[in-house]
Amino acid sequence: MSVAAVEIGHEIPKLEITLTGDQVRRYATVAQMPGPRFMSDEIARKEGLPGQILPGNMSMALLSRMLTDWLPDARLEKLGVTFRGIVQPGKPIVCSGFVTDRRDEAGGVELECDLILEQAGERRITGVAGLRLPKP
Amino acid sequence: MSETLPLGIDPSVLDKEFDSSTSEPVTAEEIREYAASLGESHPAYFGATPVAPPTFCVKFRGHRFFHPAIPPETFVRGFDAGKDIQFGEPIRAGDVVHTSSVLHEIYEKTGRTGSMVFIVSRQMMKNQRGEMVAIIDSRFMLRPRDVK
Numbered sequence: 001m002s003v004a005a006v007e008i009g010h011e012i013p014k015l016e017i018t019l020t021g022d023q024v025r026r027y028a029t030v031a032q033m034p035g036p037r038f039m040s041d042e043i044a045r046k047e048g049l050p051g052q053i054l055p056g057n058m059s060m061a062l063l064s065r066m067l068t069d070w071l072p073d074a075r076l077e078k079l080g081v082t083f084r085g086i087v088q089p090g091k092p093i094v095c096s097g098f099v100t101d102r103r104d105e106a107g108g109v110e111l112e113c114d115l116i117l118e119q120a121g122e123r124r125i126t127g128v129a130g131l132r133l134p135k136p
Numbered sequence: 137m138s139e140t141l142p143l144g145i146d147p148s149v150l151d152k153e154f155d156s157s158t159s160e161p162v163t164a165e166e167i168r169e170y171a172a173s174l175g176e177s178h179p180a181y182f183g184a185t186p187v188a189p190p191t192f193c194v195k196f197r198g199h200r201f202f203h204p205a206i207p208p209e210t211f212v213r214g215f216d217a218g219k220d221i222q223f224g225e226p227i228r229a230g231d232v233v234h235t236s237s238v239l240h241e242i243y244e245k246t247g248r249t250g251s252m253v254f255i256v257s258r259q260m261m262k263n264q265r266g267e268m269v270a271i272i273d274s275r276f277m278l279r280p281r282d283v284k
Contacts, residue, residue, distance in 0.1 A: 080220035
């Protein structure tokens with residue numbers, strides 16, 4: 001998509017995904033976050049959780065993926081999130097967002113976006129992102 | 137300023153490096169594997185000389201994540217509250233990442249359920265050319281019953 005068409009209020013195409021436990025273990029391993037709660041239902045339950053959960057960094061990375069899927073030429077300059085609840089494999093995840101600000105500058109276009117990650121109809125993560133794109 | 141911060145932390149330790157580490161050179165395979173684990177499809181992440189997805193930087197956690205002045209038992213009952221990342225130069229295959237860690241902030245907030253303490257650990261990352269790669273602020277929250 002061309003950044004020329006992006007205005008304040010523009011909705012970012014959603015990223016909808018259901019991860020398997022194996023996918024979460026793979027991420028946790030390659031991201032060097034082998035916490036037991038990320039690796040197994042059984043161990044996570046011993047910690048008082050309902051089962052295996054995603055590392056917060058993985059949820060954050062899915063929001064980042066949504067942005068670069070949408071605007072592949074964008075450079076992500078900042079990403080901030082608040083973790084409001086756990087995110088689990090085996091249940092649909094919906095990442096969404098919209099543009100809250102646009103600044104056209106000599107060197108390119110800067111966008112600010114609000115981001116949401118939902119599971120089971122609840123906002124589990126909210127965030128903000130700043131993107132920079134070449135001038136259209 | 138009060139003499140001590142929440143958890144009895146001396147303010148003089150703030151923003152002073154307590155840990156540093158330097159990675160092995162990042163391999164193309166590590167970058168491709170990280171991108172694949174997220175289902176990424178951007179071609180820049182998968183070529184012979186790939187660029188890492190922005191959040192690849194989170195894997196450089198150093199030797200220890202939180203300041204040694206914070207008692208380890210503090211972390212047993214609290215939880216990860218959030219993260220803010222400022223991205224700099226992208227990480228590429230062959231890069232070496234130097235990570236420096238500081239205790240950036242400790243502050244208290246009062247909500248409906250009482251007082252909560254937030255601990256902000258900051259990791260600052262540079263590549264072998266001295267260029268800023270990322271600054272990551274990780275917030276850890278202690279719920280009211282955990283605050284001593």
